[in-house]
Amino acid sequence: MKINFTLLFILIFPIILFAQKQATYNQKAEEIKKNVWDKQNPMFEANTVPEKYSNESAVVLARSFDMQRTAGGKFKFMIITAASITEINKSTTWREKIKINDKAALERYSTLEYDKIIDKTTSFLLVNVKDKKEVFVGVKIIKPNGKEVIVNTSEEVILANSKNKDKSGKLAIPDLQVGDIIDYYISTVQIKQGSDDESENRYTFLLADEYPILSYSYKFQYGKKINVFNMSTNGAPEAEVSTNEANDQIFIYAGKNVPKYVNEIWSSPYRELPYFCISSYFRTKYDQMTIPGVNPLSKLDRDKKISRLNNYLEDFKASFFNRFIQKNDFIKDHTEDYFKTNKAYKNAPLDSILKVLYNNWKYSTFSYYSLTEFDINEMNYRTANSKLSTQKMCKTLCDMEIPHNILVVSSRFSNSLDDVFEENDFKTLIRVNGPKSVYLCFDRINLGLNEIPVDFQGEKAVVLSPRKRGDYNYVFTQSTSTIPVTTFNDNVLAERLKVDFSKDNMQVLTINRNVNEIGLMKLSDQLNLCYVEDIDKEITLATFNEDLKKRSTDRKYYNAVQAAFDNGRKDIKKHFISEITDQYEQEPKDLINFKVNSSGILTSKLEHESSFTMENFVKKAGGNYILEVGKLIGKVSKVEADKKIRQTNIYMPAARSLSYDIKVNVPAGYKFTGIEALNTNITNTSGSFNATAKIDGADLILNVKRIYNVAYLDKKAWPEVSDLIDAAGNFFEQKVLLEKLN
Template identity: 25%
Template sequence: MKIKFLLVCALTYTTLFFSQSKSQLEAQEFFWGEDDAFKDAVDIPEKWQNESAVVIYKNENYDYHKFGKQVEYKSSLRKRIKLLDQASVTEFSTFTYQKRFSSSKGYSGYNASHTIVGLKIIKQDGTETIIDIENEAVVVDNETKVAIANLEIGDILDFFYYSVEPFKSVEAFGFNPVEQTLGEEYPIMDYKLYFQTENDFFINFNSYNGAPELTEIATEKNNTRRYELVATDIDKHKYERWFYPLVELPTYKFQVYFARSGKFEDRALAFLPEDEKIIKKTVSEEEVLNYYEAYTPLGDLGSIERFIKENDFKNDRERVIAVYYYARHRYLTQYVEAIIVGETDILASPFYATKNNPHIFGNEKEFARHFMAFLYDFDYDYDLIIGKKRYDGSLDELLIQRNANVFLKVNTSPPVYLDYFRLHSDANQFNYLLEGTDVYEISATKKRLDKITTGKLPQTTYDQNESYKEITITLNEDFSGFNYQGINKYKGYEKADQQFDKLIFKDYVIEDYEKYGTEPFIDQITNKKTREKTEMELAALVTKLREKQLENLKESIEGELEIQDVSDYTYNIKETGRYGFDTSFTYDESFNAKDAFIKKAGPNYIMEVGKLIGGQVDLSDEDRKRVENVFMNYPRSYNYHVTLNIPEGYSVSGLDKLNKSVDNKTGAFISTATIEGNQLIITTTKQYKNNYENGADWPLMIAFLDEAFQFTNEKILLKKN
């Protein structure tokens, strides 16, 4: 394992290293000099003596200054960690960092800033050794690694990461937000977060779930402001499955925004405090309304109006949904081939070659304003929805504008939700992490958003988000393996990842071309020679993608079923499922497997039929002790229908172990097994009924999770008649 600086630093940096340079020595003096209050700290409280490691001191610093048009941002992290067992010695035996970063701030470039890393080892006898990181490091896979020799139980690692990043900015600029829990995988004895800013730097900062408040430190200069957050005796926390740390643990969140004048403050993409001297801790409904008033209807509706005139719709709701899918093609998928041709250098200027001026929505604001124009012109009642993902806390904790999710609700019966386009996104769908959350609903009078209320988003059920597999297994005559025929269907939120993995661009752009009668990209190329060359190279690219896709899918099925020798894999898309949240993405697959799930037992054979439903959650003893609440993405179900063709001359025994039933308010695992003629029919359903469970109900979840896992261990006996 490694010390990973990429995981603990909030921003990205350009990095230059100077072995024992003046800057290096200054940084060492800053962290390890005479004023270091923790230079002699080595003792661990009795209560933590049995921990793997303990952080004696953790310090984070953020410093923001301006000099004319120049802005300077400094950040640093220091940790002093005592290793208490062999596991932590192994964990920290390799020190890893990344030497090159790119910066997105202002006009800074690769040589504009520098970052210094320091590391020293303190042995139990008090001997200190500063590691010459630059000279001892090796680069592996773009990471710089330093092996720490002779590390022992009882040693202390004291390291820092210090960055100075100057850049020019003549307008408003938002630094990357930081949202972090106080606790981590090891307990922390002393922790300090330090801020320093001056005029024109605005701070949104708040503490949650019992974290200490940020306090101001008196300064001698009116334009300089200092703040700190101090905490002690912070317990460790295991970051486990289905857990939202920012919701449950002591946490702080902040963003610093730079704006030189009032006009830049007005343009800021942030909920700014009224004055840079004020730490903004909350955002009111009125402030949310004031920010989103800028979302006014705007867009050229010519193509949408023509689409509406050329088609008939049963009702207003059907028209909204149809326009959404048409617009997805009009403003996104019709350009996909051109974008890919350009990115792969098949054609240097694809849009020039087609004399086509693309119009692609660049962000959710452009999307929302365009659809607001359509909804306004066709006299629909609608709301702009402002929500916050469940893992980031409740709506009343909204602090950072970047965390707000924006989409539209059209008030038909029932309502239709319209979210920013993705390649396979559906009408009446929004991010599943917003399901069931409180949101702001901003309504309009004429073209102006002027009224804000709160509402709650609907939530899907487990049967709406379904993964379904229909499998037929035929054993080889010599029982050396089997043939697998599968029909796979995914709907609701379950299909998005499947579509992304199993559809290449040709699968959906051709479908959209045909559905909307659009001229394909290739046919739009005006020069015949260029068109023929592009068509040939694009076809070659598709062939390569298909080959790679087949290999990936073969590896995927091997991983899912935990088998190694898969051959003759085939795959065929039946339905893309791209025109309705409740429609299924469907594909067939088949393959042959050798030496899998079957073992000879005298004249009979044992078959591990339970493994055909894939891997299941295997809870450890530590997992079973859970007391935390359970946060999942969405309710869902996984259903299997397995048919085993029983070999002639054999019968099946052991069905009783394949019939299971655990069903409670948190979920279920139910399986049945019957013999129908010469076939064994197995059905299973696994249901996660909610997206949240109280920690007190964890034992109920354990019940059905264990039953599902146990099923994968069940076998049948194919008995010679």
């Protein structure tokens, strides 16, 4: 066989030459260190802290982030053919200078942890497609007398990942003490060849921190051919935009004197705090011709004044013309078949048709399993693609001539709809217009018909009203609406507890617990306690569809899935133990019985029950016992003193009601005393906390109820909400005496 060595040399020589020119890791580290430490930066010269911050745990004297990015197309020879591959060169440097004022801050900054090397380079024959990121660190300590100590970063601990070429680093900061200033940087250098995704190059910075910031600067420098998009919101400064001699685009966000932000319960930082986003992408002309979905005439490229949301909505509507996004004939046909005759289908109430349709959508979406990504404990946590599911359902409803709208909405725990920056910043759902509106949401398997995720409730929505003109021709009219909000009667947790003292050891309680949950309150427990195989069977039976064996493509697939089901079933007990542990902040001594009576997957209510023993609720006091009775409602913490003043508005999960009906059986020869202190009644406009206690025969009967009236409150209502939290926290701390009779 004759080999053309000339051609082989031409292919290999550039690779060899390129490799010879590459600087070593240590050479790069030294160059970066000189660039950071030796380059004058007035922002990092100050070493004094204003008197008003002397009692803060730490103070950020200066913070900077510097990013430089270039991109271009280069040809890679793939032996048989050649392709144009985008090459991205990106470097970032994060630097902070922080005054350490107490032991809490000292502990936080006494160690730096970081990714050292992330290498996802792939090879094919003689060709490498690079994707490598290297990380470099530098640290110096400034003592109160002004002496600077450079930390030896070569003493870092390197941890290698056995599964790939990645490495992580951990660096201890020796001799760092309270009163010192730490000045450190973490710098990354990345070379990546291949497709360039805008989301990978998105930077979002909240201009808030747990420590006060005296000055900050975020600088982004992009090559002239790179498309850049940026947005400032909630009062964040706009970028100062300029160009340099090479026509690189430069964006700088700078400011001073940022007050500290105390992390608060029930908050939504992206609705309340200033932040900015900036992202970029680059595509060669070759990319525009060959990558599916790339539109070289994107409105964003033609007119950057158009809102990001409107651009994405235009793309969303245009995708209805895509022949690869078909209506879901499976769920349409199975819904019609469910009613057996055309007459029965035509006479069925709309909500009955929608229930069957939605259950068939669940079956078609969640009753199939990928063996390559099959983790039995993660199956309940799979999520549907809301936009794709909405498109398919919309086409199906149009075919069924069921009037409906598409609603576009953002989570109230992320950006607002007006501040959409990328496609993942909003979701879609469907509202069916009948005698009563019915909502179809596409998320996890446990979300029911007409159950709207609490994240969307009360939010402004863009309404797209579709009209079908042909198989792939849809037109839309656009308006706005507001997503409905549930009440505390729609989100309920109700527990019934029967508590007995152990005959063998009075300091051990046996608790029989029955829990009923609806609305928001059931969602987390459903995913944890309801077993995936049981859910699969429940949906299959409800929709008259094929069971696992019949729908399996082959015996190998069936055996693999069934084996995973059988093997995972033994972990159900662990899930019940974890639920009890979360409730009481300690594991049960023994879990005796446990079961799910009603999954709530196809109905409104989840019901589960368990029997278990618990320690640490009862203490011996001479011949008597002290029962920490408040613990029976689960852990509730009072508002800490430094959290009494609220900085931001209140975003609770939802309006909700939690009740506990408790019966504590008294052992023979004992009686309860001191129950009067258990009676509590606090009611205000934000909600209520009520607890009543009585003796029935010899037994203690407790009824405890907590209600939060609404999900969103102005921060002015925080004193009222704090009163409700503290009332529950005070009850949690309550004790009663079990007194021995003479």
